[in-house]
Amino acid sequence: MYINGDAELSDTVAEYDLVLANFYADWCGPCQMLAPVVETIAAETSATVAKIDIDTNQQLAAEYGVRGVPTLVLFDDGQLAERLVGMQDEAKLRSVVEAHA
Template sequence: MPVQRKIICPHCDAINKVPGDRPAQKASCGRCHQKLFSGGPVELEGPRFHKHLANSDVPLIVDFWAPWCGPCRSMAPTFDRAAQMLEPHARFVNVDANAALANEFGVQGIPALFAFQGGKVAFRHSGIADLGMLRGWVDRLAASSSGPHARA
């Protein structure tokens, strides 16, 4: 039996076990039947964020941002494009910087980007990021994974 990956549904937050030999890009949620990857960032706050962080075998690339922040707005198309190109190798997440999560992770300026793997911070960056940096993070996270987690 192939190894299974845990992928959290961005719609209903159900924990799905997807066989490692099955392409995650085409997988649907066992509870709500929607696609597990939609090609764009997911908005997560509070308990939902923590559920994804604690239970997903897919790395999270998180953008702490605010709608009033000019640099955040200018980086948004790049973050959206990265999600389109790099899912399902990583889940791209938007978090409102006004939330308690920003304090929890020590965000002092926005935009602030974090890469999480296995529930822990792997990389962090303050300021605008380009597509190359985001791709590099995802590539390094995939390379540091073993077995089916490196392939999505």
């Protein structure tokens, strides 16, 4: 699910219990390597994955303190629960998500 703007992210976080927000950029190599891992997490866990392009959502990225990409922010019941910066392997990402599931 692609997010464009603060209102869409707020609505998504309010609607779903567990949301993994993936702040990325098309030009970012590690973001491209992380994409299949995030897709697997979306398919195999209870987390809803929200993809946020930092180039088109600079204000939203700044609001969440995104200084480097990829940055993954996990929301649990509407609250920011975890923040991961940089490339993550599937096992690490899965364990973080499942700890909040």
